Amino acid sequence: MAKEIKYGMVGGSLEAFIGEVHRKAIGFDTRVELVCGCFSSREEKNRLTAEAYGIAPERTYADYKAMAAAEAARPDGIDFVSVTTPNNTHYDICKAFLEAGIHVVCDKPLCFEVSEAEELVKLAEEKDLVFGVTYTYTGYTMVKVAREMILSGKLGEIVAVNAEYVQDWLLDELSAENRGKQKNDAVWRTDPAKSGISNSVGDIGTHMENMISYLTGLKIKRLLSTVNTYGRALDLNSNIIVEYENGVNGGYWCSQVAAGKLNGLIARVYGTEGAIEWEQHYPDYLKYTPKGGAVQILSRGTGYITEAAGAASRLPGGHPEGMYVAFANIYRNVVSTIIKKKAGLAPDPADLDFPSVREGLEGVKFVHAVISSAKADSSWIDM
Numbered sequence: 001m002a003k004e005i006k007y008g009m010v011g012g013s014l015e016a017f018i019g020e021v022h023r024k025a026i027g028f029d030t031r032v033e034l035v036c037g038c039f040s041s042r043e044e045k046n047r048l049t050a051e052a053y054g055i056a057p058e059r060t061y062a063d064y065k066a067m068a069a070a071e072a073a074r075p076d077g078i079d080f081v082s083v084t085t086p087n088n089t090h091y092d093i094c095k096a097f098l099e100a101g102i103h104v105v106c107d108k109p110l111c112f113e114v115s116e117a118e119e120l121v122k123l124a125e126e127k128d129l130v131f132g133v134t135y136t137y138t139g140y141t142m143v144k145v146a147r148e149m150i151l152s153g154k155l156g157e158i159v160a161v162n163a164e165y166v167q168d169w170l171l172d173e174l175s176a177e178n179r180g181k182q183k184n185d186a187v188w189r190t191d192p193a194k195s196g197i198s199n200s201v202g203d204i205g206t207h208m209e210n211m212i213s214y215l216t217g218l219k220i221k222r223l224l225s226t227v228n229t230y231g232r233a234l235d236l237n238s239n240i241i242v243e244y245e246n247g248v249n250g251g252y253w254c255s256q257v258a259a260g261k262l263n264g265l266i267a268r269v270y271g272t273e274g275a276i277e278w279e280q281h282y283p284d285y286l287k288y289t290p291k292g293g294a295v296q297i298l299s300r301g302t303g304y305i306t307e308a309a310g311a312a313s314r315l316p317g318g319h320p321e322g323m324y325v326a327f328a329n330i331y332r333n334v335v336s337t338i339i340k341k342k343a344g345l346a347p348d349p350a351d352l353d354f355p356s357v358r359e360g361l362e363g364v365k366f367v368h369a370v371i372s373s374a375k376a377d378s379s380w381i382d383m
């Protein structure tokens with residue numbers, strides 16, 4: 001059966017990290033076909049990736065500009081592009097595809113500058129193009145359950161928020177032996193030319209910011225931070241106090257030098273009637289504590305999960321799901337939205353449950369506020 005829509009990818013050559021995750025996640029949805037790409041700016045990597053995916057040589061592009069122009073000109077051109085390159089390239093690539101009239105999905109952080117992010121929002125909205133930003137973790141079923149509980153008032157009024165995203169993979173970079181050496185390709189994250197003004201806040205802190213925003217709907221009004229670089233150009237460890245528009249405070253911690261931590265994204269939300277805690281290492285479970293009651297462990301794939309949140313599950317409970325499915329859920333909704341728009345139909349609210357370019361803009365603002373506050377002796381910075 002012919003696929004309903006087609007996509008191309010920029011970045012994501014075979015040895016890259018997240019491009020392959022995007023392709024597998026998109027592949028969960030049988031409605032979409034990968035037909036072209038500029039998988040690397042290096043010719044051989046680009047060609048080998050294209051061959052591995054059976055991409056025609058004439059649709060294997062040497063650069064993203066040629067890809068945007070050629071695909072926009074083809075009657076069977078792509079419906080959307082998936083951008084999985086390092087951060088320094090996001091703005092130019094996204095802009096090129098938006099200008100060519102092609103829907104975009106881009107990985108986070110959206111871009112370097114707030115003004116660039118605002119321009120991408122404006123372009124996407126003016127051209128009525130779909131623009132998803134892959135804040136992966138909002139795609140998990142139990143995150144959706146937590147969100148439903150919070151937004152329906154089950155926790156009462158929110159009084160405290162605490163979140164962390166902590167890893168340890170840059171500890172080695174700090175050792176005398178490795179300092180200054182490029183150990184692996186992912187270390188582009190510590191290079192300001194590729195990563196921008198921030199390493200860890202941009203890389204993982206943006207996920208934390210987006211997670212709390214998705215779960216609670218709270219908007220950060222201002223924040224203050226401390227940032228540790230430990231002699232490197234960019235941040236490796238940050239502590240952030242935020243103040244939401246309703247006056248409630250939250251505490252966030254973001255680190256890539258926390259020994260033993262892998263991808264430790266944790267969100268804790270406390271209300272007048274109870275609390276929730278979700279941890280990405282155990283994504284199929286949600287800890288819920290009603291005020292004065294026993295701690296309850298809620299689980300995916302069970303009868304008490306609502307149909308709406310349960311729709312994000314792809315396997316029966318007890319069979320562990322994971323990051324691929326969280327990613328796939330974001331793409332499924334993006335794809336449904338694009339298909340409906342193409343047919344002249346309005347997407348329904350469930351289709352629109354994916355992080356958009358507006359959330360991408362919030363992430364860029366967050367990064368700038370955290371770094372600006374640290375530079376200003378931890379003073380309050382408005383978002």
Ligand SMILES: NC(=O)c1ccc[n+]([C@@H]2O[C@H](COP(=O)([O-])OP(=O)(O)OC[C@H]3O[C@@H](n4cnc5c(N)ncnc54)[C@H](O)[C@@H]3O)[C@@H](O)[C@H]2O)c1
Nearest residue numbers: 011012013016017018039040041084085086087107108136
């Ligand atoms: N959402 C998530 O959970 C998540 C996880 C990891 C990475 N990311 C984000 O994904 C992006 C990529 O990260 P990664 O770890 O996969 O990096 P990576 O270094 O593993 O891969 C980058 C890829 O982009 C290609 N590339 C670089 N410049 C290019 C250009 N001008 N044109 C075409 N291809 C180009 C490289 O050849 C490589 O294939 C980053 O923005 C990162 O923040 C998101």
